[in-house]
Amino acid sequence: MLVRIVKLTFKKENIASFERIFAETQQKIQDFKGCSLLELYQDINDPAIFFTYSHWEDTKYLDDYRQSDLFKETWSKTKILFDAKPEAWSISKKNMVN
Structure with a gap:
């Protein structure tokens, strides 16, 4: 499983949008x-900063989504609202037991 975390910073007037x-x-x-x-x-300290957190079966599915019309349409509406460049991480979950 792949975990995707994306940090999005918006102009305050664009949060509701x-x-x-x-x-x-x-x-x-x-x-x-x-x-x-x-x-x-x-x-909680800066309401203009959001994070999306998603689980994907593997990189192929995330890449398929990022090439889809759904992503392109959603991203075109979202990116015009930013106040800073988005940051993204693809990580794997590690279960550690003491």
Whole structure:
């Protein structure tokens, strides 16, 4: 499993627009083949900073999504709202037991 974390920083006046876009697309993205989870988090100290957290079966499915019309349409609406360049990490989950 691949975990994808994306940090998004918005202009304060665009926060509501982003939240609306996310609400409209969250289920569609989560239903995309290979995606089993999509969550949204907001920084408690800076409400303009959000993180998306998603689970993908593997890199192929994430890449397929990033090439899809759904991604292109969603990203074109979202990127104009940014106040800073997004940052993204693809990581693997490690279960460590003491």
